[in-house]
Amino acid sequence: MIFRLSDFHFPDDAARLYPDTPERPWVLEVGFGDGRFWPHHAASLPEAPNYLGVELSGVSLLKAERRLRAAGLTNAVLTKLPATVLVREVVPQGALDAIIVNFPDPWPKAGHTEHRLLRAPFFRLAASRLKSGGAVLLTTDHDEYFEFARAEAEASGVMAVERTDAPPAALETKYARKWRDLGLSAHHARFTPTAHPHVPHGAVTRSPENEENPTVPHAVLTLPQTFDPQDFAKHTARGGQTRETAPEGEGAGWTVVLLDLYRGLGREGWVFLAHVVEGELTQEVLIGVTGREDGTHLVRLARFGGPIITPGVKAAVGTVTGWLEGQGAVVRHRGY
């Protein structure tokens, strides 16, 4: 089943995601590509563990979902997200039996290693989300990335590393076959936590489920008579902790870009389109400005698109409010 970020709880739990098989082991695969690993691997086990798959490519997501459905693997949840966002926000502490990474993008160019997944912060995050006895399993053809990952695991201070044979299914993925056809062999390592550090979930909360939900970021203000939406121009705001100053595993600060302002068709009012970037997580959200009976206006995050309420999304409502203040609005109440 395909989940959007807004379909998850933060954190979620296996009993909710896999109601028919809550007691089974729970395995995460990062970057599953066209999804060949899991059907092969599950077929080698007496019963299929609960599967969580995360991938950045939407085309791969659809291919993999078809493949898993055709294999009858119903206890599987697939999502299109950056892996660290899913692991940090959705996976509870100490919940996973394994994190499987087959042929991760190697980012081979000098200066690009910061894009690699298997760096020390990820190993610490993984150690916090794995059960005791759980492990990160890496298979790669890339000699340099393999050594890099081993050094990063050691630098994390919470992982022991052991070279082992790859699970046979990891040698049947699309990339495994591609590299084998070129005569390259694969390395495999098992990273086992030696400690389970506490890496907190971020400040993500549920999406606004109903219009009256008081946790939906909002503000009430009085617009000046002279307010003219034609004065709007693209506007950028930044805040929160920067990547350098953020404690391990915590928010990387936010950037809000107010891209456009539209007149609402149904009710009197306007809608702002905002682009919100927080580390690897990006969201496009709509923020409505609607008239109220007492003559004031309500600025509020819209439900459209299933936004996730993060510090950056709250800041987007604050940025709209701030821009309107700059146009002469007087704020009566802030709820963000």
Ligand SMILES: C[S@@+](CC[C@H](N)C(=O)[O-])C[C@H]1O[C@@H](n2cnc3c(N)ncnc32)[C@H](O)[C@@H]1O
């Ligand atoms: C080289 S491909 C390998 C695909 C598959 N595992 C295989 O062996 O055929 C790497 C995959 O990882 C995905 N990916 C890269 N970075 C990711 C991230 N941060 N989170 C989730 N998926 C990611 C890419 O979209 C790509 O599909």
